[in-house]
Amino acid sequence: MDHGVEHGPRDFPPQHLDPRVILSKVVDAGVNAVMVKRGVARLTWDVWGGRTSLVLKVTGKTELRPEAERNLQSPTAEVEDAVALDADAVAYTVYWGSQYEDQMLRTFREVAGSCEVYGLPVLMLAYPRGPTIKSRTDVEIVRYASRAGAEVGADLIKTHYTGSRETFSEVVKACPVPVMLSGGEKAETPRDFFQVVKNVMDAGAAGAVVGRNVFQSEDPVSMMKAILKIVHEGASVDDAEKTIKKQ
Numbered sequence: 430m431d432h433g434v435e436h437g438p439r440d441f442p443p444q445h446l447d448p449r450v451i452l453s454k455v456v457d458a459g460v461n462a463v464m465v466k467r468g469v470a471r472l473t474w475d476v477w478g479g480r481t482s483l484v485l486k487v488t489g490k491t492e493l494r495p496e497a498e499r500n501l502q503s504p505t506a507e508v509e510d511a512v513a514l515d516a517d518a519v520a521y522t523v524y525w526g527s528q529y530e531d532q533m534l535r536t537f538r539e540v541a542g543s544c545e546v547y548g549l550p551v552l553m554l555a556y557p558r559g560p561t562i563k564s565r566t567d568v569e570i571v572r573y574a575s576r577a578g579a580e581v582g583a584d585l586i587k588t589h590y591t592g593s594r595e596t597f598s599e600v601v602k603a604c605p606v607p608v609m610l611s612g613g614e615k616a617e618t619p620r621d622f623f624q625v626v627k628n629v630m631d632a633g634a635a636g637a638v639v640g641r642n643v644f645q646s647e648d649p650v651s652m653m654k655a656i657l658k659i660v661h662e663g664a665s666v667d668d669a670e671k672t673i674k675k676q
Contacts, residue, residue, distance in 0.1 A: 430448065430451070430452070430463065430465050430469070430640055430644065431465060431486045431489060431640075432640055432641070433466070433469070434466055434490075434491060434505070435489060435490065435491070436492060437491070440640075440641060440644075440645070441644060441645075442644075445644050445645075445649075448465070448469045448472065448473055449473050451644045451649065452465075452469075452473050452476045452477060453476050454649050454653075455643060455644075455649060455650075455653050456476060456481050458649070458650045458651075458653035458654050458657070459653070459657055460481055460657070461481065461482060461636070461657075462481055462482035462483065462484050462517065462518070463477050463481060463482075463483060464486055464520055464552075464638065465483070465484075465485070466485075466486050466489065466505055466506065467485060467487075470485060478515070482516075482517040483511075483514060483515070483517055483518075484516065484517065484518045484519070484520050484552060485510065485511040485514060485516040485518075485519055486505070486506075486520040486522075487504060487505060487506040487507070487508070487510070487511070487519055487521055488503060488504055488520075488533075488536075489502060489503065489505045489522075490502050490503055500524050500527035500529055500559055501524070501532065501533065502521075502522040502524065502533055508544055508547060508549065509543075511547075511549060512547050512549070517550075518549055518550045518552055518584075518585075519544055519550075519551050519552070520551075520552040520553075520554060520587075521536075521537055521540050521541075521551060521553055521554070521583075522553070522554040522556060523554070523555060523556070523574075523578065524556050524557075524559060525555060525556065525557050525558070525559075525573070525574040525577055525578075526557050526558060526559035526560075526562040526570075526574075527558055527559040528559060528560060530559070534581065537553075537581065537582075538581070538582075541581070541582040541583075550585060551582065551583050551584050551585070552583070552584070552585045552587055552609075552638075553585070553586055553587070554587045554588070555574040555575050555577070555583070555586050555587065555588045556574065556589065556611075557570045557571060557573070557574045557589070566589050566590065566591050566592060567591070568591040568596040568597075568599050568600065571588055571589055571591050571600050572600040572603040572604070574588060575600050575603065575604040575608055576603045576604050576605075578604075578606075579604050579605050583606060584606055584607075585606055585607050585608075585609060585635065586606060586607070586608045586609065587608075587609045587610070587611050587638045588600065588608065588609075588610075588611055589611050589613065590610055590611070590613065590625055590629065593628060594629070594632045595632075597610075597628060597629050597632040597634065598632035598633055601632055601633040601634060602633070607635035607636075608633075608635060609634055609635050609636045609637060610625070610629045610634055610636070610638065610639075611638060612639035612643075613641070613642075614641060615641045615642050615645045615646075616642055619642075619646070619652060619655070619669075619670065619673055620670050622642045623655060623656070623666045623669040623670060626639075626656055626659045626660065626669075627659050627665070627669075630660060630663070636660050637656060637660060639653075643656070648673065651672060651673045652673065655669040655672040655673055656669070658672055
């Protein structure tokens with residue numbers, strides 16, 4: 430839930446503009462971890478502290494930046510901030526293929542080195558993005574970015590869905606560390622998103638990192654519980670949909 434920096438408050442429906450409200454809901458639903466920026470983590474410690482894990486996002490960029498420079502993620506926190514907040518992991522974005530790839534990799538090297546000292550795993554958001562990237566979801570491009578992330582020291586990878594179980598399995602096979610789904614934009618229906626989660630789990634993924642498909646939902650608690658059933662219990666899409674209807 431770093432969308433307040435990445436996209437601004439427009440991503441949040443009025444009832445979830447206050448991060449305390451939506452974080453309380455997903456924590457109550459049993460989410461395994463929350464991924465937020467330093468400021469929100471500090472403001473909501475009493476909501477998630479001791480109840481779920483924190484993944485501190487230490488990079489970001491805004492859409493207020495000139496468009497030509499939006500392929501760069503800048504540092505927004507230090508690994509020491511993650512330690513002070515008792516985080517369980519650090520998250521860092523690299524736009525593979527960006528004209529700023531070198532700059533992001535130099536900073537990632539420093540972050541990964543500090544995380545190693547403190548014993549914190551690094552989740553890389555390995556996103557293909559740049560002037561030479563014709564499709565951010567092409568399987569060859571996504572598996573390249575995911576493999577590159579593992580090669581430079583990421584402990585886990587979060588990346589784009591490639592359109593099918595078969596193609597996402599190629600991403601998983603090419604990456605020697607666990608791969609997780611990037612939830613992306615809100616799907617047309619909950620069932621559509623459940624099918625994506627089911628496909629990636631069947632492809633061998635380690636889980637799903639979901640924002641908009643939960644906090645833009647009319648019932649984020651039920652949505653989160655349904656996703657958890659697919660990820661942890663191997664539930665079918667039909668069973669996940671029943672979870673929504675039962676609430």
